[in-house]
Amino acid sequence: MTSLRALERAIRELRAGDPLRPVAVIVPNRVVGEWLKQSLFAETGHMGLDFLLLHELAWRVAAPGLLREGRGLVPENVGLALLLGAIPGALAHPDTPAYLRDAAATAGFGPAALSTLGDLAAAELGPEALEAHAPKAADPERLRLVARLWRGFEAGLEGARLVDRAALYRAAAQAVPSPLIGAVVLHGVADPAPVEAAFFEALRQHHPLAVVGEATVASTAARHAARQQALAQRLGASWAAAGAPAEGSLARMQARLFGETQAKAAPRDLDASVQVLAAAGESLEAVEIARQIQQAAAEGVRYHEIAVLLRSPAAYTVALASAFDRAGIDAFFVEGVPRVDPAARGLSLMLDLVGADLDRGRVMEFLTTARVRWPDLLGPEADVSPSRFDRLSARAGIVSGLASWRTRLAKAREDREAREYEDDRDLRLYDGLLRLIDRLASDLATIPESGSWAAFLDPTLALLDGWIERPTLVRQRLETVLRPLARYAPPPSRDEFLARVREVLKTQRYQEGALGEGRVFVGPLAGARGLRFRRVFVPGLVERAFPALVRPDPLLLDDERHALSPGLRTTRDGQEAERLLFLDAVRAAEERLVLSYPRFDTTSGRERVPSSFLLQALEVALGRRLDAFDLAHLAVPGATALGRPHPDEPALALDGVERDLALVSSGRAGVARHLALPESFLARSLAQELSGWDPTLTSWDGIVNMAASPETLLTLRLAGQRSSASAVQGFAECPYRHFLQRGLGLRAWEEPERTYQIEGKDFGTLYHEVAHRLLAELADQERLPLRVAELDALFDRIAVLVDEELTRFAAEGGIMNVELLGPVRVRLRSDLEDMLRDEIAFADSGGGFVPQAFEQEFADVEIPLAFGAIAFRGKIDRLDVSAESGQVRVIDYKTGKYFWDKGAQFKGGRELQLALYNRAARTLFPDHQVAEAAYYYSTAAGGYKRKACAATPEMDETLTGVLSALDGLAVAGVFPPVADSCTFCDFKTVCGPFREARAARKAGDPRLASFRRLRDIP
């Protein structure tokens, strides 16, 4: 609180003669400003008290003059853009060495060069100083390049009528005295750059000025202390001396660390005011800190009295945020937390679609993940289901391309409409999706291929506003960062623009709450100078992290900086700054300081070396030298460890998961009983595991209590359903599969892919299409039955039809490139030609059948069962009629291989389609006698073989028997996993690897008897 009292005193003194005199308090950062404002309010009130950053004060003073000249302060991004714009001109000089050209091409060169120029300008140097020094430097061309860059940068500033910080301070120094400010207090500003110090001096000459802060001891940071001394002389001010040596571990540390008295204290043990924590890695360190904060809160310490001060926020922010979330601790992260903003994520996904040809996977990732403004896009009453959009578009087989989206969605809609459901939600969803895709395509097209920053930014913001909910924060950030570039930076390529937007979206951070509002303070050390908390945690105390490795500036080496100006900072200053930062952290604690470090690098498993600062601090507190063994002895390992993610003692658990793990690992009988309550996940898992060894069928084996779920019974039964033959065959193959599909509604996810090679299913569809078109044409032209004399003409027609179908297939996105269809074209033509030859030969064998109907749909073919009836619907490839016998027969084309054993017909109940086709043919041709239904394996792969099912009463009876047995199983609620037809099943992962053994163990269950009898049907 020393600095707070000193500040109050300074303000009182400055207002001694005029209580209403405005006072500007210059603070090192906004957090300190906010904290001081809150802390001082009770004492002094807000009247006329401003907390400003130094450049804000300078702008207040200099703004009238600069604005009169039409100048503004260069925004950070614009500064970088101007410097990047100056690089090509600077490199154009023929003497530029190749290694510097290569360096300038790297991403880090621009920001590094901007920082170097900032240092030089703040030291009140100009490009000519570099050029003058260049001949004396080891690498003169490097200095000359920096000088050229500088001139180019300055020219850019001048062209844009902007000034940099150094110029601002110079202008402000000339503009004082200013009627816009009163007295000034410099709080915690002890080591200004020369141009800033000159501004201070000008202020002191014309305005009442006070300095508040602590004097730096030469043994801590000699160069810093010397500059502070020099500034004190210029300003006629003094800094408060550090506190006198005091008792207690923390007090000793604060008073003596890095001081001359460091080694002279009497030996003592560490007391409770200082603790060392050594967790296994950074995330466990965060967990242990959260645990200690929970304990501190239980002791009565309020959250806003606790701080976690970070040297490297990037390494700890996410881990701390996650640990605090688990522990239910409210925290204020000064630099925000990189939480995912749905709007930023949504825009990022949307920009992934630019130039992606409406790739279905990406479109659906966007539509299902982003918070889309559905009502604005589709209307307030629109039916919206992103997951259903995904399913429908996947089923439609869309891969990419607007044409494919349009044609495939329209086709899928048409197919759906043909089913004539009473109130079909899918039709509305198809309509919505079609509109959405059209709008998406046209909106994405507004992002140009090339143009200025504004030409890219405006349509990007329009996309954001038009498509994404709650876009304000993202819009503001894009406007802030990218809009200035639109005015000053050279035009980017589209990829550069998109990369910059993604970078901005990725680095977007979110602050919750405000400083002091009942929240733990989590912030960078550099921003907490002068703040005080009852409990302070300083994690990450390992070598190379804290103190961080300070590297020299590669563009202006230390000796060059030294030679150019004593005001230029070198690596030595960087090292001193690390010591001062650590001292600030130690002094921030009022009651207890917890210094912690990760023992291992958890990614490589390597041991970490504790920080030399940690050792020095402990040596001061203990009054003796310390080695690694002593440190390991002193450090508390925390309640968790690698491989043991819970404390030994359940009372120390951070959350419910830790507590349950701790209870179970304690081994005490009964303590984890709650985990085994009947409805718990664990109890159900164990029951499922055990049931596998039970020789009877259980509820884990598809035994369903139908009496308790009459609605499910309706869905699972055959009677009362409109069904297809393949759905019923699926039931006969495995009742459990039927239960998963119909009862639980599970479906395998089918993701359409960019295909480079045609699949068997597509070949079959193409074959069916050409065969159907050809024979239907011939029937219309009354050119059936087929005749040998016509074959050549028919082959030509096949060639045309095959070409047309393949072109359509490629246009709809069925394959990447139509050229890849060459081998398929040859195979289709050859198979279809041979099919015609085979048909002619087969017709010669008698019967007089002539193809008469094609792609014939049937519906409501009812088959009565014991209780109720099942109605079938479907489509028959071809129906041939014999005029001489008055018979009809069904032909179903098959393009795969022939798999029939001798004498097989129903294949144990799995094959019902042919018998069903005979029933369907009877309803379609009631005046004819149905002879048979046959599979025609009409390709070279199937050998042009036929497998027929005669339309006899016996076959009919068997069909009815199989259907009744299956319906009986459903009524009884018996849907066991039979596991004898698993090869092509989608649910193998559901049933697990031991399904066959499990099914075999339960095969003797009497409830399976009727099903086992089905398997005896040949």
Ligand code: SF4
């Ligand atoms: S994996 Fe086998 S047992 Fe399981 S549902 Fe599929 S066919 Fe039935």
